[in-house]
Amino acid sequence: DAKTTQPTSMDCAEGRAANLPCNHSTISGNEYVYWYRQIHSQGPQYIIHGLKNNETNEMASLIITEDRKSSTLILPHATLRDTAVYYCIVRVASDSSYKLIFGSGTRLLVRP
């Protein structure tokens, strides 16, 4: 089962910041938080990931609370092309590998 909970849907205005919350209260100390998005039925696209510290890249910023029980993905200037389903994922260790266990995600609608 997914170790994350997210709102089912959100919307924001084009050009404004989109803040997508995620709860992962059962996360373990060495488990990373990953964010992916899926536009229409395309393959999921990696956005960003982090362990403890806040992270920023050309797509987004990831803010992780100090207790690591929740995080927020920030798209600083949302565009219409950012309309997608956003998945917050806790990467789980499995044998000699890792698994991404997807939840139901947040459907983000960016309004003109």
Add this chain to the structure above:
Amino acid sequence: DTAVSQTPKYLVTQMGNDKSIKCEQNLGHDTMYWYKQDSKKFLKIMFSYNNKELIINETVPNRFSPKSPDKAHLNLHINSLELGDSAVYFCASSQTSGRQFFGPGTRLTVL
């Protein structure tokens, strides 16, 4: 220069048939995966191979058999297709524990 490619993109077939989906990655990654996304849009991992060795095998019917001829390829063969196998199948690859790159998906419809 597609990073992770899958063929075919669409596959329509009758119940009971056997079919294969192919996946290739040109990223030099050592780990490849198969995911299934059902009609409710839940993405679930099915298999993972590292250096041609099966390392993750979720609770998947044994009608599904992955095959990795080399590190760059991971094919999925499905025997005796059932209506419930209709879904979009995504292949992905990563360098060991790194981020995963997904293919465009194969939409399988079983009639």
